[in-house]
Amino acid sequence: MAGPYVGTRDFFxxxxxxxxxxxxVLRTVCESYGYVEYGAPLLEPITxxxxxSSEEIVNDQVYRFIDRGEREVAIRPExxxxxxxxxxxxxxxxxxxxRWYSIANFMRYERPGKGRLREFFQLNADLxxxxxxxxxxxxxxxxxxxxxxxxxxxxxxxLRLSDRRLFDSYVKHSDxxxxxxxxxxxxxxxxIGDEAFQEELSKIADAALAKKVNAxxxxxxxxxxxxxxxxxxxxxxxxxxxxxxxxxxxxxxSDFVEFDPGIIRGFDYYTGLIFEIQDSHxxxxxxxxxxxxxxxxxxxxxxxxxxxxGFGLGDVTLEQFLTIRGLLTQAxxxxxxxxxxxxxxxxxxxKIANDLRRAGILVETSLDTNVKIGKQMEAADKKNxxxxxxxxxxxxxxxVVRVKNLGSGEQFDLKPEELAQHLA
Amino acid sequence: MAGPYVGTRDFFxxxxxxxxxxxxVLRTVCESYGYVEYGAPLLEPITxxxxxSSEEIVNDQVYRFIDRGEREVAIRPExxxxxxxxxxxxxxxxxxxxRWYSIANFMRYERPGKGRLREFFQLNADLxxxxxxxxxxxxxxxxxxxxxxxxxxxxxxxLRLSDRRLFDSYVKHSDxxxxxxxxxxxxxxxxIGDEAFQEELSKIADAALAKKVNAxxxxxxxxxxxxxxxxxxxxxxxxxxxxxxxxxxxxxxSDFVEFDPGIIRGFDYYTGLIFEIQDSHxxxxxxxxxxxxxxxxxxxxxxxxxxxxGFGLGDVTLEQFLTIRGLLTQAxxxxxxxxxxxxxxxxxxxKIANDLRRAGILVETSLDTNVKIGKQMEAADKKNxxxxxxxxxxxxxxxVVRVKNLGSGEQFDLKPEELAQHLA
Numbered sequence: 119m120a121g122p123y124v125g126t127r128d129f130f131x132x133x134x135x136x137x138x139x140x141x142x143v144l145r146t147v148c149e150s151y152g153y154v155e156y157g158a159p160l161l162e163p164i165t166x167x168x169x170x171s172s173e174e175i176v177n178d179q180v181y182r183f184i185d186r187g188e189r190e191v192a193i194r195p196e197x198x199x200x201x202x203x204x205x206x207x208x209x210x211x212x213x214x215x216x217r218w219y220s221i222a223n224f225m226r227y228e229r230p231g232k233g234r235l236r237e238f239f240q241l242n243a244d245l246x247x248x249x250x251x252x253x254x255x256x257x258x259x260x261x262x263x264x265x266x267x268x269x270x271x272x273x274x275x276x277l278r279l280s281d282r283r284l285f286d287s288y289v290k291h292s293d294x295x296x297x298x299x300x301x302x303x304x305x306x307x308x309x310i311g312d313e314a315f316q317e318e319l320s321k322i323a324d325a326a327l328a329k330k331v332n333a334x335x336x337x338x339x340x341x342x343x344x345x346x347x348x349x350x351x352x353x354x355x356x357x358x359x360x361x362x363x364x365x366x367x368x369x370x371x372s373d374f375v376e377f378d379p380g381i382i383r384g385f386d387y388y389t390g391l392i393f394e395i396q397d398s399h400x401x402x403x404x405x406x407x408x409x410x411x412x413x414x415x416x417x418x419x420x421x422x423x424x425x426x427x428g429f430g431l432g433d434v435t436l437e438q439f440l441t442i443r444g445l446l447t448q449a450x451x452x453x454x455x456x457x458x459x460x461x462x463x464x465x466x467x468x469k470i471a472n473d474l475r476r477a478g479i480l481v482e483t484s485l486d487t488n489v490k491i492g493k494q495m496e497a498a499d500k501k502n503x504x505x506x507x508x509x510x511x512x513x514x515x516x517x518v519v520r521v522k523n524l525g526s527g528e529q530f531d532l533k534p535e536e537l538a539q540h541l542a
Numbered sequence: 543m544a545g546p547y548v549g550t551r552d553f554f555x556x557x558x559x560x561x562x563x564x565x566x567v568l569r570t571v572c573e574s575y576g577y578v579e580y581g582a583p584l585l586e587p588i589t590x591x592x593x594x595s596s597e598e599i600v601n602d603q604v605y606r607f608i609d610r611g612e613r614e615v616a617i618r619p620e621x622x623x624x625x626x627x628x629x630x631x632x633x634x635x636x637x638x639x640x641r642w643y644s645i646a647n648f649m650r651y652e653r654p655g656k657g658r659l660r661e662f663f664q665l666n667a668d669l670x671x672x673x674x675x676x677x678x679x680x681x682x683x684x685x686x687x688x689x690x691x692x693x694x695x696x697x698x699x700x701l702r703l704s705d706r707r708l709f710d711s712y713v714k715h716s717d718x719x720x721x722x723x724x725x726x727x728x729x730x731x732x733x734i735g736d737e738a739f740q741e742e743l744s745k746i747a748d749a750a751l752a753k754k755v756n757a758x759x760x761x762x763x764x765x766x767x768x769x770x771x772x773x774x775x776x777x778x779x780x781x782x783x784x785x786x787x788x789x790x791x792x793x794x795x796s797d798f799v800e801f802d803p804g805i806i807r808g809f810d811y812y813t814g815l816i817f818e819i820q821d822s823h824x825x826x827x828x829x830x831x832x833x834x835x836x837x838x839x840x841x842x843x844x845x846x847x848x849x850x851x852g853f854g855l856g857d858v859t860l861e862q863f864l865t866i867r868g869l870l871t872q873a874x875x876x877x878x879x880x881x882x883x884x885x886x887x888x889x890x891x892x893k894i895a896n897d898l899r900r901a902g903i904l905v906e907t908s909l910d911t912n913v914k915i916g917k918q919m920e921a922a923d924k925k926n927x928x929x930x931x932x933x934x935x936x937x938x939x940x941x942v943v944r945v946k947n948l949g950s951g952e953q954f955d956l957k958p959e960e961l962a963q964h965l966a
Contacts, residue, residue: 120631120844122583123615128628129581131642137581142631150899152878152906152925157553159546160584160647160661183607186651191547193584193617207544213924215909217942220553223584223647227610237584249911252883253890256907259896368889377905420544454576464676465792472683472793472849475574482576483680485639486672499577500637 125228125236137239139446141221141437144241147264148219151256154241156218158200161191166199171414172384179226193225196430198387198412199241199419205246206420214424215247233404233435244428249413251361254391257409257427258366261395262374264431269445272373275406279393280381281359282410287352288334288345289327296322300331305382310405339363339377355390362391387412391427399442406435452525454480455506455541456498461487463514469511470519470534477538481507497523505541549652549660561663563870564860571688575680577667580642582624585615590623594839597806603650611696617649621666622811622856623843629670630844638848639671657828657859668844668852673837675785680813681833681851682790685819686798688855693869694798699830700766703817704805705783706834711776712758713750714770724755729806732829763787763801779814786815798940811836815851823866830859876949878904880922881931885911888937894933894958901962903951905931917956923948929965 122128129137145155181193196202205216225237241264245257258277265275293299299322307315319328336344339360346356348526359377366375383392390411397406409429412414417423440446457471464487471481482503484494491508498506506522513520518531521540530539546552553561569579605617618624621644629640645665663855664687669681682701686848689699715721723746731739743752761769763784770780783801790799807816814835821830833853841847848927864870880894895905908918915932922930929957930946937944942955945964954966 120627121719122586123587123613126583126585127581128583128631130632131578131580134579134581137577147899150902150904152880152904154555155558155562156555157551157558159550159552161547161550161648163547181607181609183605185605187548189547203544206553207552208554213921217906225584232786245909250909250911252888252911253909255892256909259892263896263899271773365889365892369893381555456576459676465789468676468679468683468789471791472687475687476570478574480574480576482641483676485669485674485677485680487674487676497637503576 125230126207127235127237133195135450136446137433140433140440143267144221144264147260148243148266151217151260153217153219153347156204156220156277158194158197158204158220158222160193161306162194162200164190164192166203167195168386170199170418171196173225173388174384179228181225181227195226197222197224197225197240198385198415198428201242201244202415202419202426205424206416206422209416209420209422209424215245215253217245219243233438236432237407241431242428244426246416246424247409249390249425251358251365254362254364254411254427257429258362258375258393259371261407261429262371265395268440270443273398274443275374275398276376276396277374277393278378278380278381279375279391280377281355281391282388283355283390284379286349287355288350291327301382304380305384307380319487328523330363333435335380337379359495383410383412387415389413393429402438402442404441407431433482450502452502452504454482455505455507456501456503457481457483458491458494459484459487460510462511463509466514470537473534473540479538479541500511549654549725551584551661559874560870562656566858567691568645571684571691572667575684576808577641577643580628580644582621582628582644582646583616584617584625586615586618588614591616591619592810593844594623594718595620596810599809603652605649605651606935613845619648619650620850621646621648621664622809622839624841625666625668626839626850629848630840630846633840633844633846633848639669639677641669643667654778657862659858662856665855666852668850670848670850672838673814673835673849675782675789678786678835679789679850681853682786682799682817683793683795685831685855686795687752687855689819692864694867697822698867699822700800700820701798702800702802702805702820703815704801704803705779705815706812707779707814708775708803709758711779712774713751715756720746725806728804729808731804758799759804761803783815807832807834809834811839813837816852821863826862826866830863831855853961874926876928878906878927879929879931880925880927881905881907882915883908883911884934886935890938891933894961897958898962898965903962903965
């Protein structure tokens with residue numbers, strides 16, 4: 119009975135404080151780019167995800183059940199389908215480019231482990247409007263700025279990017295099943311290592327195709343223009359990708375970015391640019407965030423096709439990224455007052471406390487007038503309050519309140535009307 | 543496909559902005575009393591609610607299902623059992639009085655209607671420690687201060703209060719089933735009207751008991767002391783209640799408070815003071831918030847009994863309370879900049895935008911360099927931006943940025959390094 123449901127968390131005040139400060143940074147950076155916050159339902163019909171999201175999520179990970187009205191519903195496992203549904207439903211009224219973000223809770227039925235829980239929070243930031251290089255660069259720039267706003271440096275992470283269309287245009291293979299198998303294998307490559315990868319690859323691809331896959335993985339960013347011109351890869355895609363990288367370079371962000379033809383993202387709805395953040399820490403080598411361009415999902419949900427790009431950044435992986443580096447871990451400062459009550463002056467003290475709160479001062483009071491002062495002082499200190507206030511019979515008759523600064527030990531008397539200014 | 547799941551809401555940015563401002567007021571007032579925020583899991587085992595919460599919620603309203611590991615779980619329908627579980631699990635470490643609040647989403651399977659939805663948010667504020675009059679008065683004072691912080695006045699609502707123990711001590715009836723039936727009936731009295739109430743009452747109580755119930759309902763706050771002294775009601779409870787009202791009066795809050803022997807709250811765990819906020823508006827005569835003292839729930843969850851009192855304030859009813867009075871409905875002010883891009887200067891403009899954001903300025907950019915300036919100006923205006931920024935080839939060669947104030951229509955040029963100060 120004592121613990122939370124498996125894979126979920128109790129956020130005690132200290133943890134909640136960390137979470138709030140973390141989300142505060144996310145909000146500030148998103149809003150500096152003109153992104154506005156939206157919110158969405160916890161439940162959606164399961165059909166919203168079927169054949170749009172990822173097969174693994176829909177089949178194995180989603181929390182789904184039949185409601186009391188015989189509807190099959192899911193606790194949202196991700197935000198993008200809901201976002202696409204919402205934007206599609208108002209597409210004629212919304213001013214483009216549409217810049218939206220949200221921070222919400224999600225559930226997936228996973229085996230809990232390091233950086234993976236069943237209930238997690240996620241920032242989703244999405245940009246809907248023209249699919250220009252400036253749009254792609256903005257989403258990547260936003261993501262980099264979020265991590266640097268926490269104090270992370272270029273040596274802490276790499277933003278790896280590619281484009282879904284490059285692989286198909288380079289490999290030029292007609293069997294889609296084989297290509298999908300290779301995609302799934304590429305997604306595992308980092309985890310299983312190159313040796314196992316080559317072995318698996320040889321099972322699903324003939325020697326010529328395997329060679330082509332390996333040649334693809336060896337493409338450098340500097341090869342893109344040449345390969346595009348020669349028709350070895352899609353020239354339009356190569357040019358677009360080069361422009362995205364050029365814009366980020368003009369902003370001094372080239373150190374954060376790395377072209378990586380081997381990255382694949384698991385969602386079926388991606389159609390163009392795909393990217394992920396790779397943590398560079400030796401103890402945490404993993405993708406902590408991913409995203410991509412999905413230009414057809416809004417068209418599937420509504421009447422109008424609207425190009426879109428976005429990412430999801432989960433709180434579990436982000437927290438790990440931050441704590442492993444000691445970022446955002448400063449202890450909170452002492453703040454506010456603790457007002458100790460006495461039996462004969464209780465009502466007067468509570469009134470003063472109440473007036474101070476209206477003036478914007480944090481005032482917590484004791485509740486039991488029979489507890490010794492020493493114990494109360496201890497409580498005030500443990501609760502990290504800055505001042506203790508007291509008004510016994512003597513202070514009341516003199517029309518003052520006794521103030522003790524718990525940091526300096528200093529004590530002095532003030533009139534009630536002088537308190538707010540002094541304690542602020 | 544277009545709308546949200548029945549009884550849930552899509553929060554488009556305008557609605558989300560309202561919700562954030564509403565929650566902001568809740569947070570500010572709770573924190574001014576020294577309450578600290580906690581968070582909790584979305585799912586709990588169903589056993590957490592059984593025989594502790596309300597029968598109606600557990601049997602008819604909770605969203606429950608079997609997870610993939612054969613556990614029977616519920617989407618939380620309320621916070622108090624979770625809070626009691628969490629506090630019990632750390633009771634030896636926590637400094638008392640424990641003052642906690644949270645704002646979270648909940649689900650109940652209800653027929654959606656005015657002020658009632660299936661997914662709702664709720665502020666929960668709870669105080670755990672000594673069960674003194676000062677503790678009860680604090681929770682009530684906090685609730686009053688929340689509503690007045692929104693601009694509500696004493697004529698807008700009444701805080702009605704009573705104590706669970708008064709009824710039993712006055713009626714002195716031995717059949718608990720009958721008493722429970724009368725309790726359920728009292729809970730419906732406001733809704734069904736007095737005539738129907740009397741009729742129903744006569745079905746479950748004999749004439750003598752019905753007379754006693756009606757005499758109980760006629761008790762005034764001024765009768766409490768006398769009735770307590772004579773033993774007609776529990777003297778300790780009467781004295782406690784009088785002290786609570788006295789403390790609130792000393793804070794100038796007596797106009798907000800009303801003793802009402804007829805109120806009953808639906809949760810089984812309440813043991814003492816119970817209260818609710820009644821909206822005084824003729825179009826919205828209903829309880830918008832309720833709470834009470836539950837001194838045994840923590841003992842049921844853990845090893846130690848800790849007295850506790852708290853309330854839940856839902857966002858659906860609160861929003862209705864506010865909007866019916868035009869509170870919190872001011873339109874947001876124009877803010878930030880909209881930077882219009884041109885093909886030949888795109889990268890320079892995006893870099894300036896990026897630098898401005900780091901200086902704390904909200905900068906949204908256009909993305910498509912081929913859209914006419916008039917259209918872009920329109921977009922900036924619709925997005926409620928205060929300034930438009932432009933840097934064409936001419937401005938770039940002169941090392942300036944063109945600034946247009948969309949409020950005044952004023953235009954002028956500034957060097958990039960002068961922008962932040964001017965736009966802040």
